[in-house]
Amino acid sequence: MTLAELKKGEKAIIIKNDEIDLPLKIVEMGCMEGAMVEVIQKNFLSDPIYIKANDSFLIIRKDLASRIYVEKE
């Protein structure tokens, strides 16, 4: 499943990035393979998404979140 499918409050581990398309910045800010990610809040229509990844609090858009693959704990 992808990060975009996680519900508010759910935690997961990032297992794979859609690496070719994914901006380097996302990885540099902590959305990386192996990192723990938690969805803190979703705006209406689930976009953007407010997450905590590798202990950093970030906002990303749904399109990006749907290219980050996660596995629930």
Add this chain to the structure above:
Amino acid sequence: MSGKIKIVLAGNPNTGKTSLFNTLTGLNQKVGNYPGITVEKKQGEFKVTDSLKATLIDLPGAYSLHPSTLDEEVAVNILKEKEGPFFPDLVIVVTDVENLKRNLFLYTQIKDLGLPTILAINMLDKAKKKGIDINKEELEKKLKTKIALISSADRTGINELKNLIVNYKELSTEPCYTETKNIVDERATTEKLKQQRDAIKRHLFINELLANNYTRKSDKQKKEVRSLLDKIFIHNVWGYFIFFGLMLLIFQALFSWSALPMDLIDEFFAGLSEKTRAALPPGNFTELLANGVIPGVGGVVIFVPQIAFLFLFISFLEESGYMSRAVFLMDKVMRPFGLSGKSVVPLVSGTACAVPAILATRNIEGWKERLITILVTPLTTCSARLPVYIMIISIVIPEKKLLGGYLNTQGLSLGILYLLGFASAIFLAYIFHKTLKERGKTFFIAEMPDYKVPLPKNILINVFEKTKVFVLQAGKIIVAISIVLWALASFGPGDDFNNAEQIVKQENPQLTEVEIEAKVEAKKLESSYIGKLGQFIEPAIKPLGYDWKIGIALITSFAAREVFIGSLATIYSVGTDEELTIKEKMKSEINPDTGKPIYNLATGISLLLFYAFALQCMSTVAVVKRETNGWKWPLIQMFIMTGAAYIVSLIAYQILK
């Protein structure tokens, strides 16, 4: 050690970097632009020891040395250009003790550059409260640097930091992260993947380092405050109420708080003009001062209260962490119009002044979203439009109470103009969104910083510096235009100007001395250079309801809107000698063709709309040119805005007249 060294402060946004900068330099700083680009450059001086001075440069906040925003590009260029004018002798990387994990990422990249680097861990005051414990010696060893534990809020550790600076030549210039660098990674097949793998390994290096050398007791309390405030501020319903409520509150406060100081400033300059005229011998120079320069300067200074209050609110919203919540709330709302959540800050700041607002677009990643934000921001009602609006509204809109006195017609008109500003910005954005093609892939990522109680010192310095820049830049233009305008009004070509008195006397032999004098002044203005210019463009603006005098004010305010009032002041006081206020003079102006007042409802609305849409601001054009690297976009922007102004005013006048 003696002499002077160059130090740059680098770090992520929200690490207290600017706070440290303020603590070190005090008010001994200046905000300028980096040559060629308009990212703000903050530079200051301070004494490390009695004999060692330092120039300190506050780099724009950056998350990585692989730039994805203009801010980061500037920071990276300064750190990498060995021949550049700002290339440092020493780098201080500022980090926030609570976000060390993320902040250290940039540190490891900067350390790779081989420059002497000090790691400053900031906000120690908080660390103690939260039970954070750092193994400093071990971190120094692994990160190959010296660490200064500081708290820029209460000056803790500043002397220790200075001691480290004095001995900067002894710092290691080796990279701190090398362990896995030379091992071949079979997944790093392309350059981009290589960078990604490298980023991941850096994170793992930092995570492991901190796992062993950084402990914090339960941070339950902090989490609770953050999540409680987040529950309120970014609630799917209440969050929006709070956002719009805050905006309304800010505008309300802006007007009510600045009304009194603005009146005082107005009176002060009017008095100064009068005193100057009384104290100096009559003549051209006195008139230049009393009619040109003093009202011109007054016209700028009168904005200071509003601009200062607006910068105060905006820096409060930014420092407190609220602005990032507004970005989160508004992103989805703004996207259908080709804007980003990050466009909120420029659009809100644009109500003070478009120039700093356009500078605030530089952290928008997508090229198209950033460009559209730059193009539409000047439509928001900036404070330079305000005096024009207030003047015209008070002349053409009769004051009536509405809704039992809670509203009045004049206030409502002003409110409508503000809404019109936002609405037209959004509308234009939509048109650009549908017509412009995206350049490259766009993405959006933003940090949600912690909520903070802003430090009054940081806010005040920020307000002071920004207001100063505005006053100096706008001031220069306005004083120059006042002088040119006055000169053009005081001299004229040919005999009509020089012999105005005889001509008037010959034509009107029956008039009294006083009447003749007034007619002479009017004749002189009409045949002066500026009068000729106004008459030259009159055919083009007549369909909008304007005469040549308004034409003069329009021409002069193409450089800066606020000149409009000053120009009319100059024109009408050159024209008559009676002791009336400008407003009264404008009200009593009669259109010779119709015999009705010039400033009637139709002309008034037409003028208001013209000022709402037209791009009349040299500083904006200059800043857009620099931010978009060329003349193309500022010219397109000027053509669209001024074209729209002409058409809308034309339609309004023709319907209402």
